[in-house]
Every structure is written in C-alpha cells, then in structure tokens.
Amino acid sequence: MASISSHKVAVLVRGENGSYDFELANREVPALQPTDLLVKLSVSGICGSDFLLASGNAGPTRDILGHEGVGRVVEIGSEVPPSLAGIGARVGIAWVRDICENCAFCRMPGGQGEGHCLEMLCSGLKRDGTFAEYAIVPSRFIVRIPEGVPDHLVAPILCGGVTAYKALKVSGVSSGQWVVISGAGGGLGSLGIQYAKAMGCRVIAVDVGESKREYCLQTGAEAFFDGLEFDKSAILELTGGGGAAVIVTASSISAYQAALDLVAPNGSYVCVGIPPPGKQVGFDPITLISKNIKLIGSAVGTRQDIWDAIEFVARGEVKPKVEMARLEDLSQISKNFAQASIQNADVGTLDKH
Ligand SMILES: [Zn+2]
Ligand SMILES: [Zn+2]
Structure with a gap:
C-alpha cells in the first residue's frame, strides 16, 4: 500500500548552548520492511525525558522524539504472520522499541530482561519517536494495548505510569x-x-x-512535607521509623540525598528521577548495612508491566491527569517545561540538607 507517503512530524532543531526548538515538517513515511507494521498514531504523551534528550545532554538522538504513542496498525509487512497483528490492532509505542530476542537478557524468563537487551533500540535514539502522525514498529516487539481505555489515558502510562508502577513493584512494598x-x-x-x-x-x-501540597493531597497522599522545610524526624515519627519504600522521582541531588534518611529498616530506596549528568549522591554504607536497606534503580518496565499498569486505569483506580495539545504546540510546551525545571533547580540549591 503506497497511499501514505508523507506525514506531519515535529522536528527537533538544536541551537547554541543547549537551546532547542520543535518545528513542524512534512517527512516521507519510512519504507515498510517485510517484518514491520505501520502504525497511525492518535496521541503521544510528552515525557520529561524527551526534553532531557532534546537538550543534547544525554548524547546524540534522532530529530523526532517521543515515546508515549498510541495508535492502530494501518499497514502490515509482507512477512508478518497474520496471527501476530492485523489491520486495526491497537498498539503502544514506548521507550523500548525493538529487541533482539537472542541475548541473555532477552532470554530471561517472563520477558523480565527485555528492557536490557544488548541490541535494544529506543524511541528517539535509534528509531524516530512518536511526535509524528505515523511510526513503524517491528512485528517481533509489539506493545499490545487492551481495548476500553481511551488513547489519551493510555499514553501517559507507556512511560510515566509504568515507571511509577514498576518502581513500587520492585520496592517490594506491601499493602x-x-x-x-x-x-x-x-x-x-x-x-x-x-x-x-x-x-x-x-x-x-x-x-x-x-x-x-494541594495537588498531592488531592491526588491521594495522606500527608505532605515541603522539601525545603521538612523536619525528617516528623516523617520518621508519622511512619513509625520511615517508609517501607522511598521512591525518588525528583531529579535534584539534594532531594536524593535527603530521601536516604527516610527509609525504614528493611525498606527500599528506589532511584527513578534522572539527575543532571555526572551528579552523584553520597551515602554511608553503614546506614544501609545497619538498616538492611535495599538500594534499587528502576527504569520504565516490560510489556507485561505496561499491560498491568494500564489495567489500573481500566479499573478506574488510576486516573492520569491529561491536558491535550496539538503537535504544533510542542515548542511552547517545551519552553514551559524548561521554565519549570529552572525554577525547581533554583529551589533545589536552597535545600538545607
Ligand atoms: Zn519517558
Ligand atoms: Zn536482546
């Protein structure tokens, strides 16, 4: 089918000193390989790490970013078995875009190592991302999406949601x-x-x-502590010795540092937020040893984790807060994000801990 030849994309344009912008363009739709699927995207989430990638600080990228895409298959390569995917199949396009199925990590049971494939290709790095009307996915790595949850609520789960869910899962925390x-x-x-x-x-x-504070309490937190003013002992007292899991989604080193003291004995300290490149958190091994603390890093999740994370949305237990915008608004959104990041960074340096 040669009817779809070009599509609208948001192209990343880098300037001097880490500045960047997104410009709309028409690009040729890449040629479909015999084992690929062509997906028409209806929405793409925007993740904070898209802007980290856009800044160039994380190394070279494609000029089409985005890794929270949802859409449907519109064209199928000639060698894709009909049992794998049909026209109209609903798929997600997340960070992990292709795996080799052969390396030691791909062969781990239950697909748990697929995010560490030695030949892994990621959206926006080695493959064009989802800030586009169409995208190509390999039929051997399809992120299937169940019917029933609207596209715009699925998108934020493909990276943000599954990352949050997986961090809690690996922390081992219980009800x-x-x-x-x-x-x-x-x-x-x-x-x-x-x-x-x-x-x-x-x-x-x-x-x-x-x-x-208001937002967190509204969203379901039982208590809120301001990162600039909190007294650690108040958290330790409220929790009776600390959190069974402390999940750091903030990206400042001061937030990481302060959070270490909030972990309960036998608890987990889970690193999720991405700090500026090259920054390190210091810890005293005696604290980890004496309190039996597990130090865990967690990034996104497997296809099964994505599915599980979407199920929470389907049951109405997780309701992503979504604002809809158009592809042409991406530049403005990235400027607003940069502003927010600068504010956070400024505040972070005032941290007393
Ligand atoms: Zn992301
Ligand atoms: Zn592999």
Missing part, C-alpha cells in the same frame, strides 16, 4: 505500609501516589510549594 514519594507533585510522582494508593499503601508526598 498497609508507608511509601514516601520525593518529587510527588510532578507527572511521575503524582502517578506514583495513585499507584501506591491503589496497591493499598499509605503515601507521604514530598515536594516544594503550596500548590504541590
């Missing part, structure tokens, strides 16, 4: 236990509040400012 979320008022953190609540946990939100 009734306390979860402390640092950076709880951000996109990722607020999804974390909702997932933690849905899992039966009690949530303490840490962030900065009155508007974040």
Whole structure:
C-alpha cells in the first residue's frame, strides 16, 4: 500500500548552548520492511525525558522524539504472520522499541530482561519517536494495548505510569505500609501516589510549594512535607521509623540525598528521577548495612508491566491527569517545561540538607 507517503512530524532543531526548538515538517513515511507494521498514531504523551534528550545532554538522538504513542496498525509487512497483528490492532509505542530476542537478557524468563537487551533500540535514539502522525514498529516487539481505555489515558502510562508502577513493584512494598514519594507533585510522582494508593499503601508526598501540597493531597497522599522545610524526624515519627519504600522521582541531588534518611529498616530506596549528568549522591554504607536497606534503580518496565499498569486505569483506580495539545504546540510546551525545571533547580540549591 503506497497511499501514505508523507506525514506531519515535529522536528527537533538544536541551537547554541543547549537551546532547542520543535518545528513542524512534512517527512516521507519510512519504507515498510517485510517484518514491520505501520502504525497511525492518535496521541503521544510528552515525557520529561524527551526534553532531557532534546537538550543534547544525554548524547546524540534522532530529530523526532517521543515515546508515549498510541495508535492502530494501518499497514502490515509482507512477512508478518497474520496471527501476530492485523489491520486495526491497537498498539503502544514506548521507550523500548525493538529487541533482539537472542541475548541473555532477552532470554530471561517472563520477558523480565527485555528492557536490557544488548541490541535494544529506543524511541528517539535509534528509531524516530512518536511526535509524528505515523511510526513503524517491528512485528517481533509489539506493545499490545487492551481495548476500553481511551488513547489519551493510555499514553501517559507507556512511560510515566509504568515507571511509577514498576518502581513500587520492585520496592517490594506491601499493602498497609508507608511509601514516601520525593518529587510527588510532578507527572511521575503524582502517578506514583495513585499507584501506591491503589496497591493499598499509605503515601507521604514530598515536594516544594503550596500548590504541590494541594495537588498531592488531592491526588491521594495522606500527608505532605515541603522539601525545603521538612523536619525528617516528623516523617520518621508519622511512619513509625520511615517508609517501607522511598521512591525518588525528583531529579535534584539534594532531594536524593535527603530521601536516604527516610527509609525504614528493611525498606527500599528506589532511584527513578534522572539527575543532571555526572551528579552523584553520597551515602554511608553503614546506614544501609545497619538498616538492611535495599538500594534499587528502576527504569520504565516490560510489556507485561505496561499491560498491568494500564489495567489500573481500566479499573478506574488510576486516573492520569491529561491536558491535550496539538503537535504544533510542542515548542511552547517545551519552553514551559524548561521554565519549570529552572525554577525547581533554583529551589533545589536552597535545600538545607
Ligand atoms: Zn519517558
Ligand atoms: Zn536482546
């Protein structure tokens, strides 16, 4: 089918000193390989890491970013078995875009290692991302999306939602236990509040400012502590010794540092937020040893995790807060994001801890 030859995309244009912009363009739709599927995207979420990638600080990228796309298959390569996908199949396009199926990580049971495939290709890095009308996905790595949840509510789950869900899952926290979320008022953190609540946990939100307080409490946190002023002992007292899981979705080093002291004995400290490149968090091994603390890093999730995370939305237990915009608004959205990041960074340097 050669009817779809060009499509609208938002192209990243980098300037001097890490500045960047997005410009609309018409591009040729890449040629469909025999084992590929062509997907018409209806929506794409915008993730904070899209802007990190756009800045160039994380290394070279494609000029089409985006990794929270939802759409339907409109064309099928000649060698794709009909049992794999049909026209109209609903798919997601997330961070992990293709895997080799052969390396040690791909062969781990239950697909749990697929996010570490040695040949992994990611959206916006080695493959064009989802800030576009169409995208190509390999038939061997299809992120199937169940019917029933609207596209615009699925999109934020493909990266933000599954990341929050997976961080809680790997923390090992159980129903009734306390979860402390640092950076709880951000996109990722607020999804974390909702997932933690849905899992039966009690949530303490840490962030900065009155508007974040209101938002976090509205979203389901039981208590809020301002990151600039909080007294750690108040959190330790409220929780009876700390959070069984402390999830850091904030990206500032001061937030990471302060959160270390909030973990309960036998608890987990889960790193999720992406700090500026090259920054490090210091810890005293004796603290980890004496309190039996697990130090965990967690990034996105597998296709099964995505499916599980969407199920929470389908059951109405997690309701992503979504604002709709057009592809041509991406530049303005990125400027607003940069502004917010600068404000957060300024505030972070005032942190007393
Ligand atoms: Zn993302
Ligand atoms: Zn592999």
